[in-house]
Amino acid sequence: MSLEVTPIRLIMFTSEDCVYCPPVHEIVKEVVGSGMQDLVHVSTIDVNDDPDTASQYEIMALPSLVINESIVLQGGMDDDSVRDLLWSTLMSHALTTEEALELTTNSLLSITMNAMDSLSGSRILRPTVGDFSHVGVYQQYLLSLYSLDPLIPFLLYKAGYQLGMVGMMHHVLTLLHPPLGKTSKRTSKFKHLARALELYFSDRELLPTQLAADAKVVEFTDTKFVIRVRELASASIKIDVGEPMCGFTAGQLAGVTAVVMGEINGLVRCTETHCMANGADFCSFSISIAEKTPFTLPPLETQEERAERRQNFYEVIHEMTTLIQDSQIMRKIQRTTARDFIHISVLQPIIVSLKFLDRLSGTILFNGGKELGIFGPGKPLLYRLVQESAVQVPLSFDVGVALLYDYLSHPLTSLGREFGKIHLIKNDDNSYIFEIEDNAAIAGMSTASLGHTFCDFQAGFFAGRLHILIGVDPSVKEIDCQGMGSETCKFLIKLNR
Known part of the structure; x- marks a missing residue:
């Protein structure tokens, strides 16, 4: 394919x-x-x-x-x-994929330019909370996607490939390793590309996204090299989730290799051969050119496999919860060389690309966020707030929304820096609106006016956490988003009738 x-x-x-x-x-x-x-x-x-x-x-x-x-x-x-x-x-x-690809390309270019402005210090994308979020936020997104849908590895690879093709990565590689842009000889260019990628994952000055600790090429031939990356953000909290989790990075490496080597005919492949998410001490990527093996979609998943995938999510998210909380309160740093906070531009291309490339992704993100809201980190704080309020669950809808607002605006919740300030608005019809500033998933994109909402994961998380409090499923829907040109993201919350 x-x-x-x-x-x-x-x-x-x-x-x-x-x-x-x-x-x-x-x-x-x-x-x-x-x-x-x-x-x-x-x-x-x-x-x-x-x-x-x-x-x-x-x-x-x-x-x-x-x-x-x-x-x-x-x-x-x-x-x-x-x-x-x-x-x-x-x-x-x-016959309708060209529009999606064009929207994806334009949005990825906007994200890239925003990232360069932010990292150079010329612009702050999130004035209220800063442009870095905890690595656990990124991993919770990925884990939710991987655990709930077998097509996600292909879609993430495709999204990464698009970013590698149209983004600024090939220019950054040339800045990091100037010989890459000074040779036209194929073998030399491939060798310089390998060296540039080592610097890309190790750089702390030109591109301080904190994407990884460092990287080293451990195998090289004229048509293939293997690069080993330590503490890659997508898998650095070591939990065996059962499959590699760095498909987006693999796709990005394939895309930028295609551009640099002039192999835009799709003959470049990148395969993750080792992953920290499977218990390895590093993530390893094999990049080959002149590869003619076609892509194939995953086979139809049985009901038993679907149930097993969900069960794995419940088990893994419990383990990840403990590790993330330890990191956020500085009890145990998860990435000893790279920081436990990464630039929001690492997460944004995934969310934006999936929304354009796959129409089901909004539902998947919502369901993933909802599962995280019910089973994920932060529940002890939620129960403590319930106890301090001298109420018992299930709460009324009004009390539940008010208490959820207290939870979301609590200093402990803000440790992950997923979003900035949050405001609660009550409507005349007894529904509510959560208005959040500087959401990591889409912050800085209001000028792009992409015409879509992108914060399905947050909507699902709000729904899951509110379900704990009121005992029934509420309706939570994003009605305004920075991706639509607004300055904030707004979520309408009401009871299902």
């Missing part, structure tokens, strides 16, 4: 007792398997196992098919009609 193609999302909602679902499922496999397996990623969701996702999509009948966030089928239909519907819908969606 080419990195120029964004996979189409097809979700089939079903249940064990749905008699019409198996025939439709067979037609889905038939259509996707007829030359579209590299264009379409299929997910099957049992509404009994995952009622939250079914509710988000307003599934009212089974089987239901959703393609790129749009419901195209609800209820039974004859086989030929299902087949025709799938073909026509999938083909129309396959």
Whole structure:
């Protein structure tokens, strides 16, 4: 599969007792398997196992098919009609990726320019809290994405590849290692690229993002080299999550290699061979040129595999919670060479790219944030505030929102520097608005006016944390965002009726 193609999302909602679902499922496999397996990623969701996702999509009948966030089928239909519907819908969606790629490119350029302004000291992107967030914020995003969706590794690789292709990384590499820009000989250029990447991950002056501690090339040939990176931000809190977590970095390395080496025909590959997220002492990347192995999408995930993936999330997030809290209160530093705080430009390309490249990513981010809100760090503080307020859970909606505001504005919560000031506004219809300043996911992008909201993860986190307090699922939706040109991000909070 080419990195120029964004996979189409097809979700089939079903249940064990749905008699019409198996025939439709067979037609889905038939259509996707007829030359579209590299264009379409299929997910099957049992509404009994995952009622939250079914509710988000307003599934009212089974089987239901959703393609790129749009419901195209609800209820039974004859086989030929299902087949025709799938073909026509999938083909129309396959022709709409150019706009997404253009938006992604423009947004990545904006993020890159903002980062250069911030790191050079000419502009502060987040006046109320500074331009660095705790590395745990970044890792919680990644862990949520990886644990809840098997397509995420490919999408992160693709997003990183885009950044490597269109961002400023190749210019930065030349500044770090000038010989890279002074040679046209292919073998020499490849060798200088390897050296420049060592400096890129080790630099503390030109590009002080605190992305990693350092790097070293441990293997080199005319067509491949292996670079070993220590304390890479995406995996530096060592927890065995079961799969590599640095797909975005791998994609970025492939993209910048393609630009530097003139291999824009897609023949560059970067594979993460070791990862701290799997218990290794470093992350290792194998970068090769003239690679002809095509990309393939992950196979259809079974219900058992989906359940196992979620269970792994619950177990890993518990362990990560302890490590993050120890780091934030300076009990134990997680990255002994690099700092435990990274520049927000490390996180932003992932959020923005996913929103443009994959329409389901907003739902995935929301669900990940919600799971983190229910199971993640900070609950002891939340329970302490409940106790100090002399109330018992479940709380009323009004009391729950007020107490959640106290929690979010508490000094201990702000240790991660995920966002700046937060304001609580009550509406006439008894709904509320959380208005937050300087959100790490999108801060500094108000001038870009990207036309989308991007803070689904925060919305999900607010929903999960409020669920703990009131005992039911509230409705939380971002209604205004810096990505839409606003100065702040606003979240509408109300009870589901």
